[in-house]
Structure formats: structure tokens, C-alpha cells
Amino acid sequence: MTDLSLETAPKREQPVPGEPENWRRFFSFSTDHKVIGIQxxxxxxVFFLIGGFLAMVMRGELITPEADxxxxxxxxxxxxxHGTxxxxxxxFPVLNGLANYLVPxxxxxxxxxxxRLNAVAFWLVPVFGVILMASFLVPGGPAQAGWWSYPPVSLQNPTGNLINGQFLWILAVALSGISSIMGGVNIVTTIIRMRAPGMTFFKMPVFCWAVxxxxTIQLFGLPALTAGAVMLLFDLTVGTSFFDPAKGGDPVLFQHFFWFYSHPAVYVIILPVFGIFSEVFPVYARKxxxxxxxxxVSSFVITGLSAIVWVHHMFASGTPGWMRMLFMATSMAISVPTGxxxxxxxxxxxxxxxxxxTPMLFALGGLVNFLFAGITGIMLAAVPFDIHVNNTYFVVGHFHYVIYGAAVxxxxxxxYHWFPKMTGRMYYEGLGKLHFVLTFAGVALNFVPMHFAGLMGMPRRVASYDPEFAYWNVLASLGGFLLGVSTLPFLLNMISSWIQGEKAPANPWRxxxxxxxxxxxxxxxxxxxxxxxxxAPYGYGKNEPLIASQASTELASELS
Amino acid sequence: MSSVNLDQNLNTAATVHAAEHHDEGEHRLFGFIVFLISESVIFLSFFVGYIVYKTSATDWLPAGVEGLEVREPLINTIVLVSSSFVIYFAERFLHKENLWGFRAFWLLTMAMGSFFLYGQAVEWAGLPFSFTDGLFGGTFYLLTGFHGLHVLTGVLMQGVMLGRSFIPGNYDDGEVGVAATSLFWHFVDVIWIILFILIYVWQ
Amino acid sequence: MNIRVLLRLAALAGIMAPISLWIGQLSYSWMPEPASAEALLVDDLFSFLTTLGTFIFLGVVGTLLYSVLFQRAARYDEGDGPPIEGNLTLEIVWTAIPIVLVIWIAGYSYKIYDEMGILGPMEHMHMGEAIAAPLTTQASTEPEPIEVHARQWVWEFYYPEAGVTSTELHLPNNTRAKLALTSEDVLHGFFVPAFRVKQDIIPGRKIDFEFTPIREGVYRLRDSQYSGTYFAAMQANVVVESPEAYQQWLHDVAARSPQPGLNPSYDEYQVKVENRENRPGWKTVTPAPAPLVNFPGSPELPVPRL
Structure with a gap:
């Protein structure tokens, strides 16, 4: 074995244990998982706020039927x-942050x-974020083909420039994919190989299972999207014919590549949230x-099923009947592990x-919202009904209920739950509860009306619509603005608590x-x-120690 | 009293650290395997795309193109596939701590990889169709190009490993770099065999 | 599990079931008045799903609410709840329940799908099966389908039996409508909410599509697959009339000389080009000009019926 000084020397760029809190580390190429998690x-x-601002402008447009x-x-x-x-x-980044912070x-x-790979993966996020935002500045504006970027619309390039919004979009998504693969390799390796002695898989917290x-989905799904994106990029820039029907290409193949990843991507988002629910409920129910x-185990069942459901996004896009029935069955099967x-x-x-x-309220609210979204999800899996609501606001309402109502x-x-652990400060409970009420109400007001608009036949992605949909859209817009307002108490809470909140003990929630x-x-x-x-984890009410007694910790408590 | 304990703690911490450091190599290899599995899905997607296009396109070959010459690519294939055995022997030599044997066989692998790249470049230069010539041209250059990029990466990785072998004490912490490079090389080989069957054999 | 618990559960189900059934009936009114044979089937399926969904939602949320309201920790109670880690029987039961439900729903959906049969012709259309043959070389025994041409951003309809074109779709009532969908540029989607039918239109392919209108009236056809800048404006009216009126209309219109059809997106684009300074925006694909048709149709929006 090499000696101690050699071992530790290269690691000293980071703050050493006991070093006073230094805010500068959050702006450095730190390799500490906790710093990276918070970064x-x-x-x-910040990007959530930007994306939310874009959404509010859209709701502003949709408050009247005309495109005005x-x-x-x-x-x-x-x-x-907004979608991208x-x-x-x-x-993806916020959940990667949570996983980064909590898993080790x-x-x-x-x-x-x-x-180090971890730090590189993180620093790619602001890089591709800037690339994406920069597309507002190029002539022709950002990509306008939706976050699906279905060809041929995504291949239409009215300005004729090589560096256009769609090009930057593909570049940003590709970099995001590289970052996510790095993260995926890192997290999977960490969970499988770095568990403490005695922590068998079935003693591992469910959050780690879910992550x-x-x-795992990122690892098998993202490469398919990458493959599709590479081909789309060549079609767009050098004029190959992979997805261009005018040159003999097949635009539907892109949809397969896209949804093979992008449906499972929903589970990349929701599975860690399931993990969060599983961590939060036992603490505040004391069971x-x-x-x-x-x-x-059901998390991995979902992972497996997620790979064979993607065609349910394409029930209306030239899919043969046998495929529709097959994917209806697999999609519905997902409701078993989630149920x-x-x-x-x-x-x-x-x-x-x-x-x-506050964390219990948010988890309960998220659970109720997820239940609702799950029920509309099964409806969407039923092919005949999906044919009617496919690509309408019903779908928009459904997945916003998943993403905002449950995941966010x-x-x-x-x-809120881990805020004391991360910052060493307590948050303000009153502001937290206000935040919850505004968010829950905002979600309902914003996204429930979308279901009705969709049932009536309002297509998604429209800048204008027939006046018959106005009622539901006004409600949805008001809900959208309410959701915008709901972030204010959160920001106020987080910033002021971090600066001057009450000091948190090691385990404020017991x-x-x-x-x-x-x-x-x-x-x-x-x-x-x-x-x-x-x-095993979650031993509430059992009065058993989680870890073997350690000489050092006993001694430390003796000394104190 | 407390300082003695602190020392003890530091000592245990040091041994734990050393043990963890030893594990790091294995973590890296594990992580690399995970990465390779993930990477293989990109190729899988391209293969699926190729099969779908080939079986469904109405005009598959560009006008004036009969098919692909198989002889030279076959030689290329044999060279690349044999290099997988060569790199295996290189690893064996390293295992027996025969550094020069390792370097010789390692260099031979690099030479064979480079020959493959050269052969590929010659083939590309002589083809009557380009990247933008229909689905066939597109998928052909996409698959061979993406694979070629991997061969190039493999040769470069081998170069780095060769250079590192001259650093004294390079293998004290294990041979993860060499193992990973070799694994990558086998991966590139397997991909090529599938690719060869898809593009050249199935015409 | 004793009798009292079972009775209590049965009583709760007895309260929840009528509510669910009521919501299920209500759900018929959330969609436009059904105007095709397929719509009736879809509405039944939706009502069934809503009933079932309401029951599950009430059951789960009711349980949660009861817990949250009546099982709160007392202010200074630092103790834990009972350390119950699971119950194998219960877990097996609640794994089995969703499985049974899902099989039920999938079976029912399949039945409806089978009955609809609108998408029968889709079976023949496998991926990448490009239709190279001209659109007119159809089997001569069947009536030729109405051709639906989608382009950015206008719908155009061609009725081969009378050689008539229009920008408003006319269909005879209680007759199987047969359409051939084609797109000249990008993906579009044929979607008539009142008929509950939808089909993407893929450039380079001809897609056969069928359904049966059952109620006379005027409905809206919307593009359902995002197709670029003026996507939202790509709508057209669908007029369902009696077969006699339909034949009369074909006959009358055939005599008319071609005139520019309805094309709101092109009109809007013209306004935008004229006021370039006043309307900031990015460069767009130029909309196709209005096609010359025998019958442009009415620009009036139909009165939505719920």
C-alpha cells in the first residue's frame, strides 16, 4: 500500500472537513457529491423559472381564442x-441533483x-443550457418543431442558415444526453459497488432502488434518442434522407427512436419521485x-415494462392494428406495479x-395528483379512446398532472424534507404550507380544465382556437398564473432560511x-x-439500531 | 487521550481509504462495462434503422449502384477480428509481467487497427455513391463511419496505454486501463462482425 | 378480517358506486355530441373508464383523507405508529386487483376497437409501404374514396365520382365515409372531434380511412399533428347531409367554375407580410396559396353542440 500522504494529497482541492462553510465552492469545479447535488x-x-415564464406567456396568449x-x-x-x-x-437535472446528494x-x-466525471456531467448542464437559450438570438429563432422535433417539420429551415434554432436544439439535447449517460454510469456504479458493509440490496432505502x-432507463433509452438525433442532424445539415419523405426517408422511424427513449424518460422522472414518496411517508406517519x-422491486418492473410501451404515443400515426393492441396491453400493464x-x-x-x-403535505398532494394522472393514463392506453384525445389538451392535462402534479x-x-440536512438550517413552516396550498390549487386550476378542453377536441400546440374552448382556457390561464405566483413563497422561504434560518440538528424529523x-x-x-x-430501513416503532455500534461514535458521544 | 484516539481514527481512516482506492480500479472497470452496454444501444438503434430501411424502402440502392465489393472488406474484417486475439495475448503478457512482450503485441494490435482504418478509407474513396445518396448511402456511411470512429478511439486509447506502460510503477494499482481498452477493442470487433453481416453479406 | 370490517367496506362501496355511476353518466356530456357510429362506442368506453376511475379515485383518496383527518399525531406525541411492515395476503390481493382490472379494461377496449372497424384498412399499411401507384388506380368495384389533401396549411377535398373539389368536406349521412388521406409536405392529422376519429397523414403515403357519420350538421375538422407555423389555423368545416342532398350538392357544384378556396392561414400571412414592422416574429415557411376549387364553403364557425 502506498502511504497516507500520497493517498490524500490530490484530494485537497476540496474543502477539508471542518473547514468553515464557504459559498464559493458552489461556483467551483468541486468534486464533492454534496456540492454537485446542490449545484x-x-x-x-433557475431553468424551471425560465421555463415557467415561457409557459405563462403561452397561457397569456391562450387566454383569448385569437393569436393576438x-x-x-x-x-x-x-x-x-418550454417542453425542452x-x-x-x-x-432531469434536479432529480440528478437529489440523487447525487442523497445516494452516497x-x-x-x-x-x-x-x-470528477460527476463534476463534468454537472458542468455540461449550464453549457447546453446556454446553447439552448442562445437559440433565441439566432436569425429564425429557436426550434419551432415541438420538443418531439418530428420530421419533416423539424427539417424545414425557412432561413436557410446552417446554424439555426433546430441545429442548436439537437446540439443541446445531444450534450444533455452525454451528461445524463455520465450521470447514469456514475449513479448505477455507485449504488451497486459502493454500499456500506451490511447494506444488502434489501436493506437499501427505496429512494436508491428507484434512482x-x-x-437504468437512461442507460438503455438515451442511446436510441441519440441515434435518432444524429440522423436528424445529418438530415438537417448535410442533406441525408433518413427521415425526409421527399427523398425516400421514413419520418415514422424517427418517432420510434424518439418515443423509445422519451416515454421511458417519464419514468426516469417519476421513479425517483416514487422513491421520495417512499422516504417521506414513513417519517411523517411514523410507520x-x-x-x-x-x-x-416494482421500480425495476416498471423499468422493464417502460422499454416496451413507447408505441402508445403513436396510436394515431400510421400504426398497424396488431401493434396498437400489443402496446395497449403493455401500457396498461404498467398500472400494476404503480398500483x-x-x-x-x-x-x-x-x-x-x-x-x-410541508414535505408530508407535498408528498400527499403529489400522491393524489399521481393517482388522478394514473387513471387518465389508463384511459389514454385504451386505443379507441386514445384515438379521440391523442394530441389534444387531454394529453397535455394528463402529463402535466404527472410532471407538475406528481413529480414537481x-x-x-x-x-423541504432534506433542506435541514443540506443547509444546516430549518425552513419556515408557514411559508412552506402557503407554498403547498398555492401549488396544489394552481395545479388543479391549470390542468384539470385542459382535460375538458381536450375531450371537446382542442388540439395541443395551437396558438389560436375556436371560441368554444375559451371557457376552459381562461381557467387554465388563471391557474398558470397562480402556479407562477406559487414559486414566490418558495423562493422567499429557501433564500431567507438558508441565510438566517434556525440551525438544524442532525436529525430534525427523528x-x-x-x-x-x-x-x-x-x-x-x-x-x-x-x-x-x-x-432494514424504515424501522419506525421497532426500537432497533440501524447500524452496528461503532467505537468511535460511542467515544464521541462519551466525550461530548 | 483524545489525541491518541484521533490518531487511531486517522489510522483506520487511512486503511479504509487505501482499501477504497484499491476498489476504485474495479469500480472503473464496472462503470466502463456499464457504459459499453449503453453504447451498444446506439449501434443497436442504427442496426434496427438499417434493417427497417432495407426491408421497406422502395428504391434502396442509388441509381447506378449495383452493390458492394466484398473482397477487400473481408480482408479488413479478418485483420480486425484477428487483432482481438492479438490484444488478448498482449494482456496475457502483461499479466505475466512481461512488459516487452505486452508492448510488442499491443503495438501489433494498433498496427492492425490502423490497417483496418486505412482499408476503410481506401474503400470509401473508391465508392461511387456518397452520404447523401438515398437511404443506402446514408446508412452505409453512418454505420461504417460511426464504427470507424470507435476504431480510431480504440487505437488512440491503445496509444495512451502504450505510452503509460513506460511510466515506472504504472501497474501498481492494477491494470484497469489496459483491461478497459482491451474490452473496448473486443466490443468494436463484435460490432463490426454484425455490421459486416448486415451490410456486406446481406445484400 | 372480521365481518364488521367487511360490512363497513361494503357500505362504503355502496356509497361510492352510485357516485361513480353518476359521474360516468355525466362524462357523456364532456365531449361534443356524437356524430358518428364510432363516437357512440368511444363514448361508452369513456363512460366505463370514468366510472371505474372515479370509484378507484374515491376509494384511495377517501382512505387518505380519513387518515389525514383522524389519525394525526397529538401535539406532544413523539411515539411511533405500529411497526407493521406488510401483509402478504393484502399485497397479493392488491397486486391481483389491478391485474384483473387491466385485463377487463383491455378486453373491453379491444372489443370496442373491433366493433369500430374504422381502421381496418390500416392493417394493410405497414411501415414504409410507400404507395407509388397513382391515387386513381383503385379497385373499380368499390366507390372511389374522397381524396383529402393536406398541405401547409389548408385542407383540400376531391370527390372523384363527380370530379369536384372543395375546401369544405361534405359527407352523406348514414353512409360509410371512405377517405384517402395524403399530405404534400409534412405530417398532418385528420381529426373530427364530433366523430372521435383521428389519423396522422404521412407524406409519401396514401392512407385509407373510414367511419360512418350518423347525424346531419356542421362539424370541425382540425389538424391534429403539429405541422408548423399556422398549424392552429388549419381547420375546415365538415358538412354531413342526407345522401340526396349530398348528391344534389355534388351535382350543383360540378357546374361551378373554379374559384379560390378558403385559406385563413394564407390570408393571415399576407397581413403579416404587409405589416412586417408591426408584428415581430421569425421567418416562416410560406403558406400554400388558396387552391382553386369548385366550392370554397362557408367561413362561418359551426355552433358547437355538447
């Missing part, structure tokens, strides 16, 4: 950028498996997670000693988990000594 989350939230507020090209650019930003710049702590590791399942094994999870959470809460803190609310729950055994915020490299795990 991810903050950058992602902004030009149609601008509207089309806005919904393209919200998926690639907000939900929860499995008892000092850091991720590849800290592993989600990142063990009901059916832990079922909940843990199991929902019942397990309800059973976890049932009979507990419930404490309605779950993310909020996670941010939660069980390795991350709650270390100080808030955790020291550099997390654990003075790697703990040995002896019991």
Missing part, C-alpha cells in the same frame, strides 16, 4: 422551448464512484414502509401518527436513515468511519 438543483430551478399576443412563430418557439427546458434542464449518504459512501431503476420488498406502490403508500399512512409538515410536488417534498446519522450539513466525505448496517 444541480439550483441551476435546474405574440406571433405564431414565437408561440411555436415558446412551447418547443422543463424536461432536459429542470426535471443513504448507502454509506464517502462520495460517488467517479467524482437505480431510473438511471415502516408497507410492503418494502414489493415497492422496491402496488400507491396501495403500499396508503397502507403506510393508514393507522400512523401523522404529522402534516414530490421534488418540492424532497427539497427519521431513520444513514443520512440522518451525520451532522447537518454533513462533513466532507460524509462519514468519519463507514458504518456497518444491521437492519
Amino acid at each position: 444541480y438543483m439550483v441551476v435546474a430551478f 399576443l405574440i406571433d405564431r412563430t414565437v408561440y411555436n418557439a415558446l412551447f418547443t422551448m 427546458i422543463m424536461l432536459f434542464m429542470w426535471t 449518504l443513504q448507502i454509506g459512501a464517502r462520495d460517488m464512484a467517479f467524482p 437505480a431503476a431510473a438511471q 415502516p414502509l408497507f410492503g418494502y420488498h414489493f415497492v422496491a 402496488v406502490k400507491i396501495f403500499a403508500w396508503v397502507a403506510t399512512i393508514w393507522g400512523g401518527k401523522i404529522r402534516l409538515t 410536488m414530490g421534488i418540492y417534498a424532497a427539497i 427519521a431513520i436513515g444513514l443520512e440522518w446519522l451525520v451532522a447537518s450539513p454533513p462533513p466532507h466525505e460524509n462519514f468519519a468511519e463507514i458504518p456497518t448496517v444491521v437492519s
Whole structure:
């Protein structure tokens, strides 16, 4: 073995344990997973605000039937950028941030498996974010083909420039893919290889299970999108004919490439949120997670099924009947593992000693919203009904209920729940509850009317519409503005609490988990000594130790 | 009392660190395998695209193109596939700590990889169709080009590993770099075999 | 599980079932008045799904609400709940319930799909099966389908039996409507909400499409697959009239000389070009000019019927 000084020397660029809190590290190429986690989350939230602003301009346009507020090209650019930003710049990065922060702590590791790769993966996010935003400045404006970028519309290039919005869009998405693959390799390796002694897979918190399942999807799904994007890029720039029907290409093949990844991508978003639910409910209901094994394994069942459902996005796009029936069956099958999870959470809460803190409220709200979205999801899987509502606002309402109603609310729950751990400060409960009420009401007001507009036959992506849809659109627009307002108490809460909130103890929620055994915020490299795990997670009400007693920790408590 | 304990803690921390460092190599290899599996899906997608186009396109070959010459690519294939065995022997030599044997066989692998790239370039230069000539031209250059890029990456990685072999004590922490490069090379080989069957054999 | 629990559950189901059925009936009114044979079937399916969905939603949310309202921790209660980690029987039951439900829903959906049969011709259209033959070389025994041409951003209809073109789709009532969908540029989607039918139109292919209108009236045809700048304006009226009126219309219109059809997107584009300074926006693909047709149709919006 080499000696100690050589071992540790290259790692000293980072803040050493015990070094006073230094805000500058958040702007540096830090390789500490906790710093990177927070960097991810903050950058992602900035883009969430940008994407939300675009959405509010769109709702402003849609508050009247005519296309009067902004030009149609601008509207089309806005919904393209809104979707792209919200998926690639907000939900993926913020969940990667949470995974980055929590996974090493929860499995008892000092850091991720590849800290430098981790930092590179993060720093790509602002890079492709800037590329994407820069497309507002090129002549011809940003991509206007929707976040699906279906050819041939995405290949139409009215300005004739080589560097156009669509080109920058593909570039940004490709970089995002590279970043996500790096993240996926890192997280999967970390979870499989870096668990603390005694932490078998079935002693691992469900959040880690869910993250592993989600990142597995990134690993097998993203390459397909990359392949499609590369071919689209060649079609756009050098004039190949892969997807251009005018030259013999097949535009439907692109849809297959796209949805093979982009449907599972929804599970990349929702699975970690399921993990968050599974972490939050036991803490605030003071009960063990009901059916832990079922909940843990069902994540991977969802991962498996997610690879064979993508055609349900294409029921109306020239898909033969046998394919429609096959993918209807697989899509509906997804409701089995998700149903199991929902019942397990309800059973976890049932009979507990419930404490309605902000994270609990957000998790409960997210669960209810997810249930609603799941029910409309099964409706959408039924081919005959889907034929009617496919590409209408019903679908828009459905997936916003998934992404905003369930995923974003779950993310909020996670941010509040682990805020004391991350910052060492407590947030303000009152502002948190106000934030919850505004968000929950905003989601309902914004997205429920969309379902009705869709049922009546309002297509998605329209800048103008027939007056018959006006009623539901006015309601949705008001809801959209309410959601915009709902971020204000959140921002106020986060910023003021971080600066001057009450100091948080190591375990303010009396939660069980390795991350709650270390100080808030955790020291550099997390654990003075790697703990040995002896019991399953969520041992509420059982009075058993989570880890084997350590000489050093005992001594430390003796000394104090 | 506390300082003694602190020392002890530091010592345990040091051994733990050393053990973790030893694991790092294995983590890297594991991570690399995960990456390769993921990477293979890109090729898989291109292959599926190729099969769909070939079976469904109305005019598959561009006007005036009869098909592909198989002889030279076959020689290329044999060279590339044999290089997989050569690199295996190189690894064996390294395992037995015979550095020069390793370097000789490693260099031979690089030479064979470069020959393949050269052969590919010669073939490209002589073809009567281009990247933009219909679906056949598009998929042909896309597949061979993307694969060629991987061969080039492999040769460059091998170059780096060769250079590193001259650093004293390079293999004290294990041979992960060499193992990964070799694995990558086998991967590139397998991909080529599938590609060869799809493009040249199935005409 | 004792009798009292079972009775209580049965009582709750007894309350939830009528509510679900009521919502299920209500759901018929959320969609436009059905104007095709297919629409009736789809509405039945939707009502069924809504009923089932409402029941599940009420059950789960009701349970959650009960917990949240009545099982709160007392202010200074630091204790934990009962350490129940699972119940294998219960877990197996609630895995089985969704499986059964899903099979039920999928089976019912399949039945409806089968009955609709609108998409029968789709079976023949496999991926990449380009239709190279001219559109007119159809089997002569069948009546020739009405040709639907989509281009950025106008619909044009051609009725081969009378050699008539229009920018308003006319269909005879209670007759199987047979359409041949083609696109000249990008993907479009043929979508008439009142008929509950939708089909993407893929350039380079001819897609056969069928359904049966059953109610006279004027409906809206909308482009359902995003097709670029003026996508939202790409709408047309669909007039369903009695077969006699339809034949009369074909006959009358055939005599008319061609005139520019309805094309709101091109008109809007002209206004934009004239006021370039006043309307900021990016460069767009130029809309196709109005096609010359025998019958442009009415620019009036039909009165929506719910």
C-alpha cells in the first residue's frame, strides 16, 4: 500500500472537513457529491423559472381564442422551448441533483464512484443550457418543431442558415444526453459497488432502488434518442434522407427512436419521485414502509415494462392494428406495479401518527395528483379512446398532472424534507404550507380544465382556437398564473432560511436513515468511519439500531 | 487521550481509504462495462434503422449502384477480428509481467487497427455513391463511419496505454486501463462482425 | 378480517358506486355530441373508464383523507405508529386487483376497437409501404374514396365520382365515409372531434380511412399533428347531409367554375407580410396559396353542440 500522504494529497482541492462553510465552492469545479447535488438543483430551478415564464406567456396568449399576443412563430418557439427546458434542464437535472446528494449518504459512501466525471456531467448542464437559450438570438429563432422535433417539420429551415434554432436544439439535447449517460454510469456504479458493509440490496432505502431503476432507463433509452438525433442532424445539415419523405426517408422511424427513449424518460422522472414518496411517508406517519420488498422491486418492473410501451404515443400515426393492441396491453400493464406502490403508500399512512409538515403535505398532494394522472393514463392506453384525445389538451392535462402534479410536488417534498440536512438550517413552516396550498390549487386550476378542453377536441400546440374552448382556457390561464405566483413563497422561504434560518440538528424529523446519522450539513466525505448496517430501513416503532455500534461514535458521544 | 484516539481514527481512516482506492480500479472497470452496454444501444438503434430501411424502402440502392465489393472488406474484417486475439495475448503478457512482450503485441494490435482504418478509407474513396445518396448511402456511411470512429478511439486509447506502460510503477494499482481498452477493442470487433453481416453479406 | 370490517367496506362501496355511476353518466356530456357510429362506442368506453376511475379515485383518496383527518399525531406525541411492515395476503390481493382490472379494461377496449372497424384498412399499411401507384388506380368495384389533401396549411377535398373539389368536406349521412388521406409536405392529422376519429397523414403515403357519420350538421375538422407555423389555423368545416342532398350538392357544384378556396392561414400571412414592422416574429415557411376549387364553403364557425 502506498502511504497516507500520497493517498490524500490530490484530494485537497476540496474543502477539508471542518473547514468553515464557504459559498464559493458552489461556483467551483468541486468534486464533492454534496456540492454537485446542490449545484444541480439550483441551476435546474433557475431553468424551471425560465421555463415557467415561457409557459405563462403561452397561457397569456391562450387566454383569448385569437393569436393576438405574440406571433405564431414565437408561440411555436415558446412551447418547443418550454417542453425542452422543463424536461432536459429542470426535471432531469434536479432529480440528478437529489440523487447525487442523497445516494452516497443513504448507502454509506464517502462520495460517488467517479467524482470528477460527476463534476463534468454537472458542468455540461449550464453549457447546453446556454446553447439552448442562445437559440433565441439566432436569425429564425429557436426550434419551432415541438420538443418531439418530428420530421419533416423539424427539417424545414425557412432561413436557410446552417446554424439555426433546430441545429442548436439537437446540439443541446445531444450534450444533455452525454451528461445524463455520465450521470447514469456514475449513479448505477455507485449504488451497486459502493454500499456500506451490511447494506444488502434489501436493506437499501427505496429512494436508491428507484434512482437505480431510473438511471437504468437512461442507460438503455438515451442511446436510441441519440441515434435518432444524429440522423436528424445529418438530415438537417448535410442533406441525408433518413427521415425526409421527399427523398425516400421514413419520418415514422424517427418517432420510434424518439418515443423509445422519451416515454421511458417519464419514468426516469417519476421513479425517483416514487422513491421520495417512499422516504417521506414513513417519517411523517411514523410507520415502516408497507410492503418494502414489493415497492422496491416494482421500480425495476416498471423499468422493464417502460422499454416496451413507447408505441402508445403513436396510436394515431400510421400504426398497424396488431401493434396498437400489443402496446395497449403493455401500457396498461404498467398500472400494476404503480398500483402496488400507491396501495403500499396508503397502507403506510393508514393507522400512523401523522404529522402534516410541508414535505408530508407535498408528498400527499403529489400522491393524489399521481393517482388522478394514473387513471387518465389508463384511459389514454385504451386505443379507441386514445384515438379521440391523442394530441389534444387531454394529453397535455394528463402529463402535466404527472410532471407538475406528481413529480414537481414530490421534488418540492424532497427539497423541504432534506433542506435541514443540506443547509444546516430549518425552513419556515408557514411559508412552506402557503407554498403547498398555492401549488396544489394552481395545479388543479391549470390542468384539470385542459382535460375538458381536450375531450371537446382542442388540439395541443395551437396558438389560436375556436371560441368554444375559451371557457376552459381562461381557467387554465388563471391557474398558470397562480402556479407562477406559487414559486414566490418558495423562493422567499429557501433564500431567507438558508441565510438566517434556525440551525438544524442532525436529525430534525427523528427519521431513520444513514443520512440522518451525520451532522447537518454533513462533513466532507460524509462519514468519519463507514458504518456497518444491521437492519432494514424504515424501522419506525421497532426500537432497533440501524447500524452496528461503532467505537468511535460511542467515544464521541462519551466525550461530548 | 483524545489525541491518541484521533490518531487511531486517522489510522483506520487511512486503511479504509487505501482499501477504497484499491476498489476504485474495479469500480472503473464496472462503470466502463456499464457504459459499453449503453453504447451498444446506439449501434443497436442504427442496426434496427438499417434493417427497417432495407426491408421497406422502395428504391434502396442509388441509381447506378449495383452493390458492394466484398473482397477487400473481408480482408479488413479478418485483420480486425484477428487483432482481438492479438490484444488478448498482449494482456496475457502483461499479466505475466512481461512488459516487452505486452508492448510488442499491443503495438501489433494498433498496427492492425490502423490497417483496418486505412482499408476503410481506401474503400470509401473508391465508392461511387456518397452520404447523401438515398437511404443506402446514408446508412452505409453512418454505420461504417460511426464504427470507424470507435476504431480510431480504440487505437488512440491503445496509444495512451502504450505510452503509460513506460511510466515506472504504472501497474501498481492494477491494470484497469489496459483491461478497459482491451474490452473496448473486443466490443468494436463484435460490432463490426454484425455490421459486416448486415451490410456486406446481406445484400 | 372480521365481518364488521367487511360490512363497513361494503357500505362504503355502496356509497361510492352510485357516485361513480353518476359521474360516468355525466362524462357523456364532456365531449361534443356524437356524430358518428364510432363516437357512440368511444363514448361508452369513456363512460366505463370514468366510472371505474372515479370509484378507484374515491376509494384511495377517501382512505387518505380519513387518515389525514383522524389519525394525526397529538401535539406532544413523539411515539411511533405500529411497526407493521406488510401483509402478504393484502399485497397479493392488491397486486391481483389491478391485474384483473387491466385485463377487463383491455378486453373491453379491444372489443370496442373491433366493433369500430374504422381502421381496418390500416392493417394493410405497414411501415414504409410507400404507395407509388397513382391515387386513381383503385379497385373499380368499390366507390372511389374522397381524396383529402393536406398541405401547409389548408385542407383540400376531391370527390372523384363527380370530379369536384372543395375546401369544405361534405359527407352523406348514414353512409360509410371512405377517405384517402395524403399530405404534400409534412405530417398532418385528420381529426373530427364530433366523430372521435383521428389519423396522422404521412407524406409519401396514401392512407385509407373510414367511419360512418350518423347525424346531419356542421362539424370541425382540425389538424391534429403539429405541422408548423399556422398549424392552429388549419381547420375546415365538415358538412354531413342526407345522401340526396349530398348528391344534389355534388351535382350543383360540378357546374361551378373554379374559384379560390378558403385559406385563413394564407390570408393571415399576407397581413403579416404587409405589416412586417408591426408584428415581430421569425421567418416562416410560406403558406400554400388558396387552391382553386369548385366550392370554397362557408367561413362561418359551426355552433358547437355538447
